[in-house]
Amino acid sequence: MSKVLQFKSRGPTAAARFEALMRPHFAAVYAAASRLTSSPADAEDLVQEVCVKAWLNLSEFAEMQFQRAWLVRTLYNHFIDDKRRHQRSPVHLAWRADSGEDIEHPGPENLQPDREVERIMRIESIFRAMRLLGKEQCMLLALHDIDGFSLNELQVLTDLPVGTLKSKLHRARVKLGRLLQKADRAEACNAQTGTVK
């Protein structure tokens, strides 16, 4: 089937409509992006991709029942694809234990530096484990268990019945738990090897 690539500005009315639709969700989309990237520039790139997708599908986007959930799903989708394509770490921390640089995202203020290092490493490890899940599992967990979208919202997004979603979520959590356990064991083994030297 062929299609037309209309290289035409939609004009100020469509742009204003798009902005009116998009602005209420911008903070949530940016929050999800900044959680994933921790670099403002990467977060902006990710949000830009999502906004462009919404703009290109403006008619459909305007009709959607759960626009925010669609935007965040699109964001995760793009993030996962991009990371798999480039095989990069899912978390680009601005600060690392050995860099001596200032912490850009220190998290809760009352955390001590050592505990903060552990916390950052732990978060990196969780993201790594999530990346090993299937795309659908990763997406469902992120949308439901991190961003708090309801099963009803997921049902509309995925066309899956609530019962199926519950089963899939459970299987995804079990798998993630296993991956985390495996990572913890590997880390403990490495630590032990390190101390034996």
Place this chain on the structure above:
Amino acid sequence: MNCEELCDRIADTKSGTLPELGQRQLAAHLQSCEDCRHALRALEALQELKTLEVTEAPPELIERVMHNSVRVPVTEKARPGFWAGAGFGGALAASLVLAIMALGSGADPDRVTGEPIYLSLSEPRDLHVAIDLERDLPEATITVVLKGGIALAGYQNERELSWKTDLQAGVNKLTLPVLAVNEQGGQLLVQVDHDTRRRTFRIDLDTAS
């Protein structure tokens, strides 16, 4: 209560712990169910991700992203019969079909269309470029470069525009509203990139006397 229900109720408490369910019931189940122990571990880990500090989007970032978004060319499906009308007068007499860009294996690497196209000063004219494909090209990059005294309506200050789009097997049609901004004439380059493959077409444009 089965594992899924238990897991679901744990997640629903939002905190990753489950005071309402009854610790004894939960502990008994977890002791005998390895899957639920893994699921609980995962829920606690995901809970930790929620604590990541989130930076608020600066206002200028919002403006920039919005501005950039609405400048991206729009991809729309063809109306039935559109293509037939574009090349042979009729309802779209002001339009011109410029080139067939075949990206098949036998296609020339770079092509120049034959006769120059004539434009009137400051009057946009829809020019149609057909991109004929043997197979789908997801996330192909289209780049349009303008040289000399021509411009795209709505994008008068841009000399080069590039965007990603999914091209489909068959004929894809790129509609470019071109206008002459002076009597100098110019050239329009249309380039399609996918993976390591590239095809470029050059279209010469003159001003009608």
